[in-house]
Amino acid sequence: MNAIKVAVLGLGRVGTSVGLALNRYNARKDARQQFEVFGFDPRSGIASAAEKTGAIQHVVRSIYDAAAGKDVVFVALPYAEVQTAFREIADALREDSVVLDASPLKRPSLEWASKLLPAHAHLVGVTPVVNPRYLFDGLNDTEHAAVDFFDDGFMLVTPAPRAAKAAVELATDFSALLGATPHFVDPDEHDGLMAATEGLPALLGAMTFYMLQRSEGWTDARRMGNPAFGQLTHHLVDTHPDDLRDLVLNNRENVARYLSETIAVLTSVHELLMHGDREGLEAALVEAYDTYQVWLAKRTSGRWDEKGAASQEKVSDTLMSGLLGGYITRRLRGDEDRD
Incomplete structure (x- = not known):
């Protein structure tokens, strides 16, 4: 054969x-x-x-x-x-x-x-x-x-x-x-999901670095990169800028929608910080933490519903x-x- x-x-x-x-x-x-x-x-x-x-x-x-x-x-x-x-x-x-x-x-x-x-x-x-x-x-x-x-x-x-x-x-x-x-x-559903789980994280990481390297404090901050910073910005290591460009531009409506929602959340967090709202900030972080733990457990086990993992x-x-x-x-x- x-x-x-x-x-x-x-x-x-x-x-x-x-x-x-x-x-x-x-x-x-x-x-x-x-x-x-x-x-x-x-x-x-x-x-x-x-x-x-x-x-x-x-x-x-x-x-x-x-x-x-x-x-x-x-x-x-x-x-x-x-x-x-x-x-x-x-x-x-x-x-x-x-x-x-x-x-x-x-x-x-x-x-x-x-x-x-x-x-x-x-x-x-x-x-x-x-x-x-x-x-x-x-x-x-x-x-x-x-x-x-x-x-x-x-x-x-x-x-x-x-x-x-x-x-x-x-x-x-x-x-x-x-x-x-x-x-x-479905292809449209697929690309919408990819905007949330691939396009948005890649764009946020790249633009975080873009912002920092243009800031006045970059000369000193650049010496402080540790794993948290490397994980956030890793797309600038393993992905060519042309690929990042096409990933978000070819899916721009979906990425822009999630980006707008992210900007709204970050604006709210900015207000919490400016007002020293400890309880408000803690509530947001605790909600994110608790929901993340549930997601991570399901992602690790593959059990997404009461029926258990798909056979x-x-x-x-x-x-x-x-x-x-x-x-x-x-x-x-x-x-x-x-x-």
Whole structure:
């Protein structure tokens, strides 16, 4: 049986962790499929670093060559490069290939794909909500990739309208193999949620540093950076300014709404401080603390309702069991009869 050929485009923390998880499956004694992983990254030295972790078997220098003839193409590129990447890989995609797009925003990706990708390829958006053990840990770089990065987490799945049912099933099975429980989400709902949990935090961290480095006290304050400051501003280390720009600008209505609400809250806190309102400030902080503890417990356990954690179907010995007999599976399993 032929190996399933997977191209991972973008070898930061997410892309490299995908490769590590696939190779973990390859090492299983009961593995019924094997994955051959090809990696590409446009940034100098990143692909070589990913190869050293054992995440990929082949480093490919051209994005076109990386995608050419592959069964699955996993896109985890810096966000500002995704649209161009779609254009560059379009002619390389084989018939019925599945493109799993892990870009932080789904509505723009769906629009780009409809214009740039061929009809014979199937785009499915995927967004990892990662293993809770990594919630406070590490930068978004190759060095912090982990084989269990997706374990006990979720994969938000957003199929393109024209994606074949078999391609969507492949995406959910692929997510389960990585260790995540798949959940379907509407693209507009997805991007609204991402504004709150990704766009707003990134913007606040970057603009906090922007404000401080322009202030009169920066010459002295810059010597005092500790983990709290580093955690707040880490996007300026692991994310290119172009990617931050596009993350908030391409989702500007949602980000602006949350930013307005944040400004209103900060204005209220400013008033509490100016009036020395100890009780008012304490009430706000206690409410935030108590609610945060509830959220953290649920995020860690995955138990979001009274029914408990969502059951995750165990990846069967025959991966992609939902596709058995389907065109894509026959091709992946080496059956060249396409009639």
